[in-house]
Amino acid sequence: MLSGLRWLALEAKYLDRAREFYTTHLDLSVVRESDGEVVLDAGGANLVLREPGAVPRGGVHTHFAFAAPPDRYDEWHDRLAESFDLAEFDFGGAKSLYFYDPDGNCVEIGGVGDGDAAITDVFEIVLEVEDLARAESFYRSLDFEVVDRGEQRRRLRLGGPVDLELWEPQLGIADARGGLHVDVGFAAEDPAAAADAVRDDACAVAEVDGGTRVRDPDGHYLTFRRT
Numbered sequence: 132m133l134s135g136l137r138w139l140a141l142e143a144k145y146l147d148r149a150r151e152f153y154t155t156h157l158d159l160s161v162v163r164e165s166d167g168e169v170v171l172d173a174g175g176a177n178l179v180l181r182e183p184g185a186v187p188r189g190g191v192h193t194h195f196a197f198a199a200p201p202d203r204y205d206e207w208h209d210r211l212a213e214s215f216d217l218a219e220f221d222f223g224g225a226k227s228l229y230f231y232d233p234d235g236n237c238v239e240i241g242g243v244g245d246g247d248a249a250i251t252d253v254f255e256i257v258l259e260v261e262d263l264a265r266a267e268s269f270y271r272s273l274d275f276e277v278v279d280r281g282e283q284r285r286r287l288r289l290g291g292p293v294d295l296e297l298w299e300p301q302l303g304i305a306d307a308r309g310g311l312h313v314d315v316g317f318a319a320e321d322p323a324a325a326a327d328a329v330r331d332d333a334c335a336v337a338e339v340d341g342g343t344r345v346r347d348p349d350g351h352y353l354t355f356r357r358t
Contacts, residue, residue, distance in 0.1 A: 132274045132325050133317040134358050136293040138170075139253055140179035140314035141236055142189035148233050149180045156214065157197070157238075158249060173197065174244075175252035176293070179314075187344075187352035193310030194296075194303065196227065196239035196255035203249055204228075204242030211240075218305035229305035237307035257296040259309030260349045265332075266297045269347055272328045289317075314352040322355035 143149035150169045153159045159171040159178060167182040174197075181189040199207055208228055211217060215230040227241040244251035260266035267277065267285050275295060279286035283299040298309035319325045322342040330336055335346040342356035 136176040137316035138177040140189035143180045187314035190310035190313030194237040194257040194307035198244035198254040201242040257309040316354040318358045319355040
């Protein structure tokens with residue numbers, strides 16, 4: 132149904148400041164710029180920085196993770212430690228480091244990437260949800276599979292490189308929080324069919340250029356565009 136992540140959008144209070152952060156500290160290159168928006172290349176997907184304005188706005192205090200090749204992890208750690216008070220966690224062989232961008236988003240870099248680039252993809256996005264069972268049911272209808280469960284969280288996998296973490300309100304590692312009104316885009320062979328799978332449970336469904344946009348029960352925006 133869905134075949135991979137196309138973008139994650141974050142709200143930036145000051146666009147120049149956010150652009151500088153991601154291009155300087157993480158070497159992300161600019162794909163394109165327009166009034167109120169900067170699109171950055173994050174490997175397999177794009178990171179979109181968006182000023183407050185039209186809906187969808189982009190997520191706030193969103194915790195998300197970049198994948199880096201395991202042999203580049205120490206390089207990232209040493210480089211970022213010069214500028215940030217890093218938190219680090221070992222997931223049993225795969226390490227991740229955590230730090231914050233100027234808008235309060237918790238950025239993770241995990242040594243799980245496959246490829247030669249310093250950043251290969253976005254491999255995790257955390258969404259805050261009000262009702263965990265309801266949110267799990269919604270995303271399972273889009274063919275996400277539950278791969279891990281906690282008392283207040285679920286981890287779902289699409290089958291591609293990205294996982295969604297659904298969190299009831301809480302603080303995670305490095306005091307990270309799930310994002311609010313997050314805007315994510317997915318590739319889909321049939322965007323209309325993907326929207327139909329959740330139409331009865333969605334807050335809104337609308338046709339957009341090249342696809343279909345759905346608003347989930349917690350106010351997150353999912354856009355499905357043709358592969």
